Amino acid sequence: MIIRVRQAAAVCALGAALTACGAPAAPHAARPAPSATSAVPSAPPTLAPGPAGVTPVFKNGPRTLGKVVALTFDADMTADQGARAAAGERFDNPRLIADLRALKVPATVFMTGRWAEEYPVQARSIGRDPLFEVANHSYSHYAFTSDCYGLPTVSADRMRADVERAYAAFRKAGVPDAMPYFRFPGGCYDRAALKALTPTGVTAVQWDVVSGDAFATDADAVARQVLDGVRPGSVVVMHCTRSAAPATERAVRTIVPELRKQGYRFVKVSELIGDARARR
Structure with missing residues (x-):
């Protein structure tokens, strides 16, 4: 999801220029079955359904459990951007991933299924690296509401299929354990x-x-915005798309050491969700 700040309190704004950057019902059930002698792996933490059983929404972790922060990166590519990729536009950012590895920063990558299809080697590398976890950002990167910054929309009867198609694309690329987060x-x-x-x-x-x-x-402006906004338990949204977020890699090289200097520890979203669930 490509976002841009409109004002200090803005949640996000999608650049209109980027409109052109199936799993089983329980995605984690696709994990390989353990052998008779192995320990049963624990399921990734999720939140209980909301009122009337609807999908729960997670925004940030508890504020009282120490200085932890989750950096998340959206690997965006919409279903209709194949021609642009074929013409040379880059929707990946391998140097950013390399920097996160060099800095030993755990992170959660929200990946579209179309991105995994375009960059299967990178998807597999990220998905098999214990430093990272792959989560679902839809297959198509089309909007799930009728008015979402100019994005094409997914009809209500196709929303579930779009999410499941992304999980299928992850499995085909060789991502073994995509998380049940969307x-x-x-x-x-x-x-x-x-x-x-x-x-x-x-x-x-x-x-x-x-x-x-x-x-x-302006990488410095991006870094300042993150550093000014982070609080204990924060979830930071960034992007892993060179063409649409060219300053991210440089910003991360400022953000990470500064937050560590302030006493923050980097975690994956799954750890924050586990903390939140334990507090309920």
């Missing part, structure tokens, strides 16, 4: 969308810190 394209959702995704068993993951890296060229 980020709405554009961050746009309503009750109908939450209800449509209930059968998938996912927890919807939003954020409380917008990095402003979408289409940004």
Whole structure:
């Protein structure tokens, strides 16, 4: 999901220029069955369904459990961007992933299924690296509401299939354990969308810190925005798309050491969700 800050309190804004950057019902059930002698792996933490059983929404972790922060990166590519990729536009950012590895920063990558199809080697590398976890950002990167910054929309009767198709693309690329977390394209959702995704068993993951890296060229400004916004338990939304977020890699090289200097520890979204669930 490509976002841009409109004002200090903005949640997100999708750049209109980027409209052109099936799993089983319980995605984690696709994990390989343990052998008779191995320990049964624990399921990834999820939140309990919301009122009337709709998909729960997670925004940030507890504020009282120490200085932890989750950096999340949206690997965006919409279903109709194949021609642009074929013409040379890059929707990946391998140097950013390399920096996260060099800095030993755990992170959650919200990946579209179309991105995994375009970059299967990278998807597999990220998905098999214990430093990272792969989560679902839809297959198509089309909006799940009717008014979402100019994105094409997914009809309500196709929402579940779009999410499941992304999990299928991850498995085909060789990602063994994609997490049961979903980020709405554009961050746009309503009750109908939450209800449509209930059968998938996912927890919807939003954020409380917008990095402003979408289409940004000033890495220092992106870093300042993140550093000014982070609080204990924060979820920061950034992007893993070179063409649409060219300053992210440089910003991360400032953000990580500064937050560590302030005493923060980097975690994956799954750890924050586990903390939140334990507090309920």
